Amino acid sequence: MAEDTPAKYGGEPIREDVLGYGSQSITEAEKSAVLDALEGDYITRGPTVEEFEERVAELIGVDHAVATTSGTTALHLAGRAAGFEEGDEVITTPLTFVSTAHAATYSGATPVFADIDPHRRTLDPEAVREQITDDTAGLIPMHYGGHPADIEGLLNIADEHDLTVIWDACHGFGGTWRGEPLGAQRDMAMFSFHPVKNITTGEGGMVVTDDDEIARRLRRLRSFDMDYEPDGHESEPWYQVVKGVGYNYNVTDIQAALGLAQLNRLGEFKERRDEIIAQYDEALDGVLGIRTPPEPIESDPMYHLYAIEVREEFGYDREEFVNAMHAENIGVQVHYVPLHYHPFFQEKFGYERGMFPEAEHVYDGLVSLPLYTEMNDDDIEDVLNAVRRLQAYHA
Ligand SMILES: Cc1ncc(COP(=O)(O)O)c(C=O)c1O
Known part of the structure; x- marks a missing residue:
């Protein structure tokens, strides 16, 4: 032959050996950061998670970053924080990972697909326009491969129809559009830190936003939809109040330590x-x-x-x-x-x-x-x- x-x-x-399509890069810096985290007082969500959130918020140039356990749970929280509910339609691209659409379906809303612009390989604003109805509540554009969607075109439609936008920026962490970090655009953007992504925390995700109220909802939903300091908390310090159906999507200081070390690189x-x-x-x-x-x-x-x-x-x-x-x-x-x-x-x-x-x-x-x-x-x-x-x- x-x-x-x-x-x-x-x-x-x-x-002879298989070359995978994507993989993490871990050096001594990541290993020692994780070991240090294991020596800390918290190995669940603690000060290192807070530091990781602050570093990401600063990098993206937004007021809030909320760490969560995966890109998928970030989308779940974002859809809930957007207030999507049964009867709502949320327009997204069919050429994406399933979790993008689940930001609608998890909340009982209907994912409405619109065709793509073959250059950007993601939502075509004109196709989006054709899908708008009185029930349209939001848009979830996805930056395919890291190439930004038509951000201006899509934000114009959102403005015209008063839609909440969640940018699935899982592929685009670290990129910029018109000199502005990808993810800085309203109303929310989210990232995945899966090992094949641009940085990793093992599993992990993040929602970023400038909106104080959305950030408050994201944080509470991440942690059981629990108000830890309700009225009466001063006299009864154990008193905590459940406000709705929340989740445990808390990330650990161990993951955040890995994330911080990755951010340095x-x-x-x-x-x-x-x-x-x-x-x-x-x-x-x-x-x-x-x-x-x-x-x-x-x-x-x-x-x-x-x-x-x-x-x-x-x-x-x-x-x-x-x-x-x-x-x-x-x-x-x-x-x-x-x-x-x-x-x-x-x-x-x-x-x-x-x-x-x-x-x-x-x-x-x-x-x-x-x-x-x-x-x-x-x-x-x-x-x-x-x-x-x-x-x-x-x-
Ligand atoms: C575009 C897109 N959205 C969402 C996700 C979900 O992220 P995760 O795997 O962290 O749950 C992924 C990752 O696979 C993705 O590529």
Whole structure:
């Protein structure tokens, strides 16, 4: 078998071990921060969580940051704090992770999908406009891959119709739009600190906002919807009052210590991601049948994903491409199966395939190449050699 035969068609894989699409970077600094936290008085939510929240609020340039246990629980709290309820419609993108839509469904509201702008790969303001009804209560745009959504266009619609906006900025931590940090836009933004994201706390999330009342609601819902200092607390110091159905989404000082150590490395993380992206762009721009990620518009994103679109002209459809890359031990991934393809959204809300042609066309080609700080130049070459090998084999 020729040396350059792709592994899927009988050759030897490009590498022996699997290169994942995303992973954390942990150094001695993170390890010692976590050990210090374990020596502290609190290992649950304590002063280190407060410090982590203050650092994130300062970085984003907002008044409040509320840490929670995941991006998913951040979306849950944000939807509740927005006051979404049964009968409300909340417009979001179908090309996202399921939790984005759950900021509506957890509160009994209906997620209403609108098609995407194929350049930004996220909500198209014109498509959003078509979905507005008297019941529309909010928007949940998502910054796909870290590339900002059309923030101005979407905020204009929110203004016209008095809608609450929750920005799903899970992919965009550390990026800026018009010089302003992604996440600083009203009414709320949220992040995930899952290990594949731009920084990690193991599991974790954060909601940020300038709105004092929203922040108060977020904090209380995070902790059992309990008022810990109600009237009468002075004379009966044990007295606490439950105001509604809250949760225990408290994060620990251990996670916050990890998060603080990761924040110290944010610049280093961005620089390395940008270098990897530049190498991918240089090799893949102009390759027939491959669309590299869209040019950023008025922004300096910190990309979570390097998502290309693979088309037939490359010689392989997406399924063949992904399986051939996996055979080379290159762990590419697809973000995401559109939400309206899932039985849950079809059965509960009547969605069907075919309803959002732009999202479906983009999805049909999407493949995320590995992108994370600890990839070395050999790893990048392995990814590119695997692509070149497939290209040459077809030619
Ligand atoms: C766009 C988006 N929203 C929400 C989430 C949920 O975040 P988490 O995994 O921290 O719950 C993710 C992460 O997978 C995501 O990518």
